[in-house]
Amino acid sequence: MSEVFVKNEKSYKTKKIISNVLVYLFLAAIAITILVPFYWMLLTSVKDAIMIEQTPPLLFIKPSEWKLLNYTSLFDLVQSGPRRGQPLFPFFTYMKNTIVISIITTIGTSITTILAAYAFARLNFKGRDVVFGIIIATMMIPGEIFILTNFLTVNRLGWYDIMNQTYMDAILAMTLPFMTSVFYTFYLRQTFKQIPNELYYAAKVDGTTDFKYLLKVMIPVAMPTIVTIIILNSMGAWSAYIWPAMVTTKDSYRLVSNGLRGAFTDTSTGRTDYGQQMASATLVTLPLLIVFFTFRKQIMRGVSRSGIKG
Amino acid sequence: MEIKMLDLTKIFVSKDKKEVHAVDHVDLTIPSGKLIGLLGPSGCGKSTTLYLIAGLLKQNQGQIFFGEDEVSDMPPEKRGIGLVFQNYALYPHMTVRENILFPLENLKIEKTEAKERTIEMAQLVGLGEMLDRKPKELSGGQQQRVAIARALVKKPRVLLLDEPLSNLDARLRLQTREEIKRIQRETGITTVFVTHDQEEAMSISDEIVVMKDGVIQQMGEPQEVYDFPINMFVAQFLGSPQINIFNGEIKDKKIYANGMMIGKSKLPDQPIKIGIRPEGFIVDKEKQSEFKFEIDLVETIGRDTTLIIEVPGNEGSLLDKLTFKAIVDASEHIKAGDWVHFNIKPDKMHLFNLEGKLLK
Amino acid sequence: METKNNLRAWLYLAPMLLLMAVFTFYPLFNAFVISFYKDYLPLANDGAGSITGYTIANYGVIFKNQLFWQSLKNTFVLALVSVPLSIIISLLISVALKSIPKLKGFFQTVFFLPYVTNGIAVGMAFAVMFHRDYGLFNLVLSWFGITALDWIGGTASWWAQMGALMIFTIWESLAFKILVFTSGLQNIDKQYYDAAKIDHATKWTIFKRITVPLLSPLILYISITSMIGALKAYNSVIGLFGERLGAQPYSMITIVAFVYKYRSDFSFQGFYSYAASAAIILFFITLLFSVIQTVVSKKRIHY
Known part of the structure; x- marks a missing residue:
């Protein structure tokens, strides 16, 4: 057999x-x-x-x-041309701008996504599923389509003035369109949904308001997810390239990625100084790696979960 | 195919670095063509033993033979075994047919033959009509039978079943265990199944192996092990209701339970534990016996009456527990509150020393 | 009570919906509108913009534009090759990762590094590595007796450039996929693997018949999102080739790069509408790919 x-x-x-x-x-x-x-x-x-x-x-x-x-x-001052008197690679200016932008968008994104995720996860209202579906669908759309009109909107709001753009204008233009995230809303909603309903009903019976419940129960319980979102979102500003370049009129308003490309090619000879280029690339990469190794667990857990749930 | 285990040992290391001997120097020979029940409480090492036979776990020490072949270091896929998992582990994305066909494809069995054997096997387990369904469209009992078909279709040397009935409801369990017995008889394959349910093991096994703490306590035909338990653990593990254990002593060739004489023995004087099966009690109508109790509770089911007797529990008392049970004929008409004198059937009484070893 | 609840919910949603209305929904709709403007000058009239009517001709113009076809070709080749390749490679890596007893965490961390670095900075590092004379790639090739290849220099062939771009793109995209697949694999019940071993499956059969099917919902999700990502390739081209978008000007232009190029020329009449038309076409291509992938996979994912 x-x-x-x-x-x-x-x-x-x-x-x-x-x-x-x-x-x-x-x-x-x-x-x-x-x-x-x-x-x-x-x-x-x-x-x-x-x-x-x-x-x-x-x-x-x-x-x-x-x-x-x-x-x-990299920190030698440029002798001639439009950038005369500035460092060859104004790393610290770029860093400062990047950090400012990253803090503002992260605060904005956290607030809008927490509120929205709470509404989607916990509140019953007419049209909830339809609205949620529509919002989720926008994740499938390449964001590049929005940029065309957003540039015009920023211009109409007076933040893109070729002659007199202020630092404030530039910051508003760079941050406001990125003050929310569908993806993080979705991710946070999943976390909120895992918090048992009984907690909510118990709080209701005790006469707690929705907002207080969100503040005192939901946010503390979902803190690991929120921390992950904060870290991931802050890192986003480091790779922002096209939008900051588009809506800023001065080099000194731009972010690290913008400074990297083009700065080290001699326009008259077309030769690139690879040494300086790689030095600046290293300077830009280093802070990211430091952040990564500090928050390695949160970052990797967050990314893997968001991938699975998505 | 005979399965032989020599000095088999498996050690797990827990998180706090403690070593647990899940299987402890086991020597066991499972005869060819028999249905063997590996029986014991949870954590006794029975599933580990099964997984060692399957090759899914690797022993720390010892050898395993299938007939003449040593398989100790062989990976599971080379051992030629069929294994039915506790949760069946049917591939959820494959139909019943694909599930059963899968091992044959891997063995590169010629296609038309493989298809025929799949259908044949599905019919053997009574699933001929369900071939194109997905596992989640089947009931628990049907899934179980697909798992058996998948394990058997490749004509393995041995069939292993891990708690095969534990996920089924009571009615299906009875039905399925007859089914397993039938399939085993029809195929004649050496089968080992693991269970913690003594009744299940007793009812279908040709032989049972009782394990505790990674050590084999006793092996034999179910009735034989039941009638001649080698120690108190085996005596207590087999039988429902459980055997009653009394504290007692042997004095001048007489057996006393807390001072009451209940029988005779040729053994030397010593303190002992007395095991009496519930069915070993006979009502002494002449009221001669010293062994008498007031009945606390009476449960009559069919022709049997179970008498439940409470004993005040204190140091050195009759029982380590609070109550014991006796099963007598319903025709005795005993009511709660009656005083009843008992005689004990000698073959239903087992004497153990204080370490729990049988006294002969 | 009911209406009060409704009102409150919308209040919570208001910040997000307001921002999305201005920066997502309106722009999506407006992109269509812009693509039909005639002679559009977006910044004329103090930013109000000026048009001379509506036309469908903008689409005709870009369809006759050689550069647009170039961008379509580049984008498609890049997406259709790099996405399947990176999925297969990351699956293999994840399976290998799962099978090892030690150093799992170390490898996972190393593999994740590309995800947290600046694409443009690393792109520039790749550009140095691809240098014909003193780059690492040609050095390695020379060890195998292959003569130096101009990957991204002025004489680089289209295929060499595309190869370089693909290598960089795959390198960048592995991180996310490996991480997601690894945690996906962890969620597969170990019993299926034990059962497959008992069923005499070889490692390859287990991968093909058990792992991939059980992971298929995740693979579908990843392939759709990475396809969308690949169709929007832009930063990688900038990183590797700079603003010239290729070894020769525009030789590696992508659809998004095409959109940006015409957007930046907004002072020319109608150019903004060309950019919008190209963006709309990208939108439909993305949609089409997502639908095709979902439909095709529906037939193959049975669970």
Whole structure:
């Protein structure tokens, strides 16, 4: 009757060990692939002009031989042209702008999404499901479509004045359209929904108002999710590129991503100073990595959950 | 196919680094072609033993043989076993047909033969009409039978069932256990099933193996183990209602339960534990017996009457528990409050030393 | 009471709905309108804009525009190759991650890094790595005896540029997918894997017949969202190629880049409407892809 058994000829242990080694090798290869661009960024930033143009490229430089000129020269003042008198790469200005924008949008986004998620999760009202459905559907629309009109709206609101745009105007223009997020509303609603109904009814019986319930029960219970949203949203400002470039009239109003591209190409010769470019890229990447390693758990948990639930 | 385990040991390390010997130096031979029930309370190591046979867990020590083949280091897919999981683990995205066909595809069985065998197997378990349904469209009992069909279709050397009836309701459980017995008889495959339900094990097994704390207590035909338990644990684990354990002693070839003489023994004088099955009590109409009690509660079901007797519980008393039960013929017409004298059937009485070992 | 409840709910929703009305719903509707304007000058008349009527010709203009076809081709090739590839690669990585006993957390963290970094900064690092003479890619290729290739320099072929863009895009997009698939895999009951082992399935069969089908709802979700993401590719092109949008000007232009290019030329009559028309076309392409993927998958996801 039996036909499926296999004689114990091979050593299954060795087979298992070999397959384990192969899996680790595969993962290590991927890990190296992921890390190499960061390494190359740092490596190039500490090379001097001669090292950079060396072929084959240097793969390693002892820390004692690192050249920091690329970093120091980022702060040299530009001698001529429209950006005369400013640092070559005004990192601290960009950082300041980015942080300001990130704080404002995060506060705004938190407030609007918490309120909306609460309404969707807990309150019964006519048309709730329809409104929710419509809002969710907008996630499928490429945001680039909105930009065309939003630019005109910002202009009409007087925040985009080519001659006299103030810092305040620029900040309003950069933040207001991003004061809410459908995605985070959806994510937060899921968390709110997991809070048992009984808590709500108990609070109602005790005469608690909806708003007080939201403040005293929902928000504290959902705090891990809210923290994740705050972290993820704050990091968004770092990669914002097109919109800040579009609605600001002065370099000094822009964000880190805008400063990165184009600043290090000599317009007359078309040559790019890769050392300076990589130094600035490293400066921009570093704060993000610090934030990431500080809040690693919250960030990864938040992203994985949002992916699953979505 | 005979299954032989030699010195089999599995150690789990808990979070606080404590070692638990889930299976502890087990030597066990499961005879070919039999239906064996692995029985014990939860945590006794019976499921671990099953998973070791399946190869889903790896032993720390010892060997497993299927017939002449040593399978100790073989991965599960090479062992040629069929396993029915407690929750069936039917692939939710496949139909009944695809579920049953799956192992045959993996074994590269020729297609027309595989299809025929699938249909044949589905008919054997009585699911010929359900082949194109998804698992979630089936009842619990039907899912269970698909799982059995999937395990059997590849003609495994042994069939393993992990708590096969625990997810079924009472009525289905009775029906399904007859079904398992029938399928096992028809196929003649060596089958091991794990259960914590002694009644279930007793009713369908050719032989039962009672386990406790990773150690095998006793193995044998159900009735034999019931009639001749090797220790107090086995005696207590088998039988419903449970066996009554009395504190007593042997003195001058007589057996006393708390001073009341209930029988004779050739054993030397010593304090003992006396196990008396509920059906071992006979009402002494002559009222000669010293073993007499006031009845607290009477439950009559059909031809049996269960007498429940309360004993004041204190140090050195008759019972470690508060009550004991006796089953007598309903024709005795006993009422609560009556005083009843009992004689004890010698073959329903087991004597143990204070460590719980049977005294012979 | 009922109306009071309704009112309160809308009050909670008001901040979000107000912002969305101004910055999402109106712009969506207005993009359609703009795409039909004739001779539109958006900033004329003190920002009120000026038109000379309505026309459908804007669509005709961009359909005759060589650059638009170039952007369609680039976007499609990029999306249709990089999305399936990155899904397959990240699935394999996630399955491998699941199978290892140690270092899981370490690998997960490393793999997640691209998600939290600035795309433009890393794009620039890739540009340096793709340099013909002193880049890392050609060095590695030379180890295998392959002659240096101009990936992104002035003489780079279209395929070389596209290859570079794809490598960068896939590198960037793995992080999110690996994380999501890894937690998706954790949610699959271990018993199915035990059962499959008992059923003699090989590792590959388990992957193909158990893992992928059980993960299919998640795979569908990820493929739709990454397809939408890939169809809007822009920052990656900027990072890798700069504002020239290619080794040769515009050689790697995408639909979004096309929209932005015509938007920035708003002082030319009608250009803003061309940008709007292209955006509308992108909208429908996205919609079409989502619908096709859902319909196709519906037939294959049975659970």
